[in-house]
Amino acid sequence: MFVRFIPLVVCLVSFLRSFHVSGCDHSCADKPVFTPSRLVVKYGDPTSANCSVCQHCQSSFGLEIPVGNQEINGTLISWTVDHLTEWGLYPLCYYTAAAGHQCCSSLEITVYKPPDNVVLNITGNSWVWSEGQNIPLECSVQNVAPVENLRVTFYRGQRQLGQKQSNKKGDKPVSETFHLDFTSTKEDNGGEFWCEAELLLGPDGPQPPPVVKSRNFSATVFYEPQLNGSSSPDPITIREGDPLHLDCSAVGNPEPTYMWVNHQSSNSSSSEGSVFMITSVTPADKGLYACIVHNDVGNTTVVFNVTVRGREFYTTTVENPTTVTNPTTMTNPTTVTNPTTAENPTMTPTTTERNRSSSSVLIHRFIWCFMLLVSVLV
Numbered sequence: 001m002f003v004r005f006i007p008l009v010v011c012l013v014s015f016l017r018s019f020h021v022s023g024c025d026h027s028c029a030d031k032p033v034f035t036p037s038r039l040v041v042k043y044g045d046p047t048s049a050n051c052s053v054c055q056h057c058q059s060s061f062g063l064e065i066p067v068g069n070q071e072i073n074g075t076l077i078s079w080t081v082d083h084l085t086e087w088g089l090y091p092l093c094y095y096t097a098a099a100g101h102q103c104c105s106s107l108e109i110t111v112y113k114p115p116d117n118v119v120l121n122i123t124g125n126s127w128v129w130s131e132g133q134n135i136p137l138e139c140s141v142q143n144v145a146p147v148e149n150l151r152v153t154f155y156r157g158q159r160q161l162g163q164k165q166s167n168k169k170g171d172k173p174v175s176e177t178f179h180l181d182f183t184s185t186k187e188d189n190g191g192e193f194w195c196e197a198e199l200l201l202g203p204d205g206p207q208p209p210p211v212v213k214s215r216n217f218s219a220t221v222f223y224e225p226q227l228n229g230s231s232s233p234d235p236i237t238i239r240e241g242d243p244l245h246l247d248c249s250a251v252g253n254p255e256p257t258y259m260w261v262n263h264q265s266s267n268s269s270s271s272e273g274s275v276f277m278i279t280s281v282t283p284a285d286k287g288l289y290a291c292i293v294h295n296d297v298g299n300t301t302v303v304f305n306v307t308v309r310g311r312e313f314y315t316t317t318v319e320n321p322t323t324v325t326n327p328t329t330m331t332n333p334t335t336v337t338n339p340t341t342a343e344n345p346t347m348t349p350t351t352t353e354r355n356r357s358s359s360s361v362l363i364h365r366f367i368w369c370f371m372l373l374v375s376v377l378v
């Protein structure tokens, strides 16, 4: 019979106690003092705190907390717990003052738990993109507390793509997925994408704050050839006998292929490589040279307009500013390199044998070749 009443009695006593304490004054002059004043504890770890209740009170004081051990020495209450496995604790230290009213202090406890796992995912599940695509990244943080202290950062390599925080509240562990959209660029190709979850617990928390990272994902971005230089370089004027060096190097994924079309010979029109070279130009080498840079995604064309000056004419017009041969701008298609770089073995030049004929025929043939090539490509 009596056994059946025990829960009721316990319930009633705890109700009365909480009623008793909740009527208490948190702003009295001589309130109990907790040391430390704030606790940040990892779930399952030991912790302790002391409450110095008051100077002169003799009885009717206490510490309200459902876990751990309490020891009282005079008016000092020492609380310890070996494994803190409770969420949402609000310990209260109180005493009854002479006038009959109660004085209280509460101890702020943050119990935290780093996430079990952090997973980066992508809606659609593909890490192969094209340029300019909208990429919806997702970072799932599993079983973390407290979620309001969580900050999630998305990265490509060491570069931050964005940060997100939860607007949820609550003491107990939750899982949450954070979203970040961005637009893919060619720089993302080969980039390592990852996200990390960080618990910002303030100066009372562990230093540095706990961090859990996702695994890395490597992205592939396909993009059409992008020229290092301009697609319509300035007209090039070159002296007869000098080397001609045309460069239309570009970046692209897949790696682009190069085709050169010129009016000289069908032999050279299918030559590959980003650099076109003639070791010693003759007046007949003047005209248009087209470089078609192509990959599976798209194509770009560069047309170089080359004028050749005869030796006699050239020597009388040395100061012509358009005849610049700047050795420091090898990769710029608008310039012609000087003779000392002509034999550079790293440039893999395509040197061409040429036939000579009248220039109007040549222009026609050039246009014809170009059209033919474009139609073949299409």
Ligand SMILES: *[C@@H]1O[C@H](CO)[C@@H](O)[C@H](O)[C@H]1NC(C)=O
Pocket (backbone or CB within 6 Å): 035, 036, 048, 049, 050, 078
């Ligand atoms: C609490 O008080 C006891 C006795 O004065 C001391 O040994 C202990 O370090 C104190 N604990 C904290 C958390 O201040």
Ligand SMILES: *[C@@H]1O[C@H](CO)[C@@H](O)[C@H](O)[C@H]1NC(C)=O
Pocket (backbone or CB within 6 Å): 073, 074
């Ligand atoms: C109680 O505290 C006093 C000093 O504040 C100390 O000397 C004494 O040993 C303590 N008693 C116990 C049982 O810890």
Ligand SMILES: *[C@@H]1O[C@H](CO)[C@@H](O)[C@H](O)[C@H]1NC(C)=O
Pocket (backbone or CB within 6 Å): 119, 121, 122, 123, 124, 125, 140
């Ligand atoms: C990633 O997202 C896809 C759908 O967008 C889903 O099917 C898959 O289960 C997710 N993977 C993980 C590990 O969450």
Ligand SMILES: *[C@@H]1O[C@H](CO)[C@@H](O)[C@H](O)[C@H]1NC(C)=O
Pocket (backbone or CB within 6 Å): 156, 157, 158, 192, 194, 215, 216
């Ligand atoms: C993930 O990528 C980052 C940035 O490139 C790198 O620092 C880190 O070591 C990589 N982690 C793993 C597990 O490969």
Ligand SMILES: *[C@@H]1O[C@H](CO)[C@@H](O)[C@H](O)[C@H]1NC(C)=O
Pocket (backbone or CB within 6 Å): 228, 249, 250, 251, 274, 331
């Ligand atoms: C120019 O293009 C080549 C590829 O042909 C590339 O390796 C190089 O980095 C590019 N240079 C610049 C400055 O973009």
Ligand SMILES: *[C@@H]1O[C@H](CO)[C@@H](O)[C@H](O)[C@H]1NC(C)=O
Pocket (backbone or CB within 6 Å): 267, 353
């Ligand atoms: C150029 O093409 C002709 C036929 O069109 C061929 O006879 C000649 O050998 C080629 N020259 C070179 C250098 O490939």
Ligand SMILES: *[C@@H]1O[C@H](CO)[C@@H](O)[C@H](O)[C@H]1NC(C)=O
Pocket (backbone or CB within 6 Å): 235, 288, 305, 306, 307
């Ligand atoms: C090529 O350049 C010359 C002189 O700079 C100019 O007269 C000619 O019109 C140009 N041709 C083309 C097709 O741009």
Ligand SMILES: *[C@@H]1O[C@H](CO)[C@@H](O)[C@H](O)[C@H]1NC(C)=O
Pocket (backbone or CB within 6 Å): 265, 266, 267, 354, 355, 356
């Ligand atoms: C180039 O000239 C040679 C003779 O010099 C001739 O046999 C050959 O057919 C010519 N090639 C073209 C494409 O006109």
Ligand SMILES: *[C@@H]1O[C@H](CO)[C@@H](O)[C@H](O)[C@H]1NC(C)=O
Pocket (backbone or CB within 6 Å): 294, 297, 298, 299, 300, 377, 378
């Ligand atoms: C080259 O680009 C043009 C338009 O930019 C396109 O119409 C054509 O199909 C492309 N050709 C190839 C071979 O990709």
